[in-house]
Amino acid sequence: MHSRVMTLRIRPATRADADAIAALHLASYRAAYEGLLPTEVFDGLRAEDRRRRWHVSMNDPQRRTLIAQAGDGAPAVIGFAEVGPSRDDDAEARTGELMALHVMQSRWRQGSGRALHDTAVATLATLGFQVATLWVLTGNSRARAFYEAMGWNDDGTAREHLAWGIQVPEVRYRTVHPGHQVQESPHSRGGARGPGMTA
Ligand SMILES: CC(C)(COP(=O)(O)OP(=O)(O)OC[C@H]1O[C@@H](n2cnc3c(N)ncnc32)[C@H](O)[C@@H]1OP(=O)(O)O)[C@@H](O)C(=O)NCCC(=O)NCCS
Numbered sequence: 001m002h003s004r005v006m007t008l009r010i011r012p013a014t015r016a017d018a019d020a021i022a023a024l025h026l027a028s029y030r031a032a033y034e035g036l037l038p039t040e041v042f043d044g045l046r047a048e049d050r051r052r053r054w055h056v057s058m059n060d061p062q063r064r065t066l067i068a069q070a071g072d073g074a075p076a077v078i079g080f081a082e083v084g085p086s087r088d089d090d091a092e093a094r095t096g097e098l099m100a101l102h103v104m105q106s107r108w109r110q111g112s113g114r115a116l117h118d119t120a121v122a123t124l125a126t127l128g129f130q131v132a133t134l135w136v137l138t139g140n141s142r143a144r145a146f147y148e149a150m151g152w153n154d155d156g157t158a159r160e161h162l163a164w165g166i167q168v169p170e171v172r173y174r175t176v177h178p179g180h181q182v183q184e185s186p187h188s189r190g191g192a193r194g195p196g197m198t199a
Contacts, residue, residue: 007070008069008070008078008111008112008115009068009070009071010067010068010119011067012064013058013066013080014058015055017058017065017067017077018054018055018057018058019051019054020067020076020077021065021067021077022047022053022054023047023050024077024079024080024102024104025050025053025102026047026050027104028102028103028105029045030045031105032140032143036137036139036140037164037166038166041164041166044164045164060084062084062085063082063083063084063099064082064084064123064127065080065081065082066080066081066082066083066116066119066120066123067079067080068080068103068112068115068116076104078107078112079102079103079107079112079113079116080100080101080102080116081098081100081101081102081117081119081120082098082099082100082120083096083097083098083099083121083123083127084096084097086132086133087099088133088172091133092131094129095129095130095131095132095133096131096132096178097132097133097134098117098120098121098124098133098134099134101116101117101134101143103116113146114150117150121175121179122178122179124178125177125178125179126179130176130178131174131175131177131178132174132175133155133172133175134152134172135159135161135170135172135173136171136173137168137169138158138169138170147173150175151175152174152175153173153174153175154173155172155173155174157172158170158172159172
């Protein structure tokens with residue numbers, strides 16, 4: 001059984017992290033979406049596509065990616081989050097988006113998601129976003145429970161979104177004044193750092 005108390009280090013990702021993030025992203029798709037998406041989707045996932053996606057993202061000056069690492073200096077990436085301006089056509093001014101948040105399955109429910117989330121929304125606040133939204137697969141009850149625990153609300157907007165070559169049902173969540181609800185958690189104490197971090 002994993003200890004629930006661990007030291008985490010949250011830091012901005014660099015281009016050198018892109019391949020490790022891509023690998024975790026791919027593994028997380030299987031862990032999170034098996035049973036929610038047709039099996040053909042998983043057969044069609046390509047590591048190269050994920051790597052390309054992250055190399056493009058790392059070069060986008062409007063986006064910020066954060067990664068979680070074990071505080072003991074282990075190099076493995078435990079999780080990552082990505083934020084930036086909302087991509088929605090109906091977004092009001094100063095609306096940011098939490099574009100991705102994934103934690104390695106073996107580390108679920110140990111506080112890494114919360115630590116990444118808190119730094120991600122604090123980053124959005126620092127960038128001047130007053131509202132933030134995210135899209136989540138309608139059937140992803142684990143992630144929905146997590147976001148609700150983090151203070152987000154289903155804003156009543158649903159869509160069919162083309163992803164992985166199929167239309168997937170998604171719902172939008174929203175939080176106002178991102179970063180304000182952030183409180184120090186026992187999981188992040190002494191490890192997670194705010195958006196001004198330099199390490
Ligand atoms: C969603 C995800 C990021 C949560 O990360 P995590 O590290 O497991 O979350 P935490 O341990 O920080 O959980 C914080 C709180 O969220 C809630 N929560 C997390 N997982 C939950 C679950 N499976 N069921 C109910 N509540 C949950 C709890 O309130 C939890 O606090 P507690 O453990 O003290 O009760 C993780 O499950 C994940 O990576 N899932 C796969 C990828 C994914 O679906 N990402 C979202 C895409 S939109």
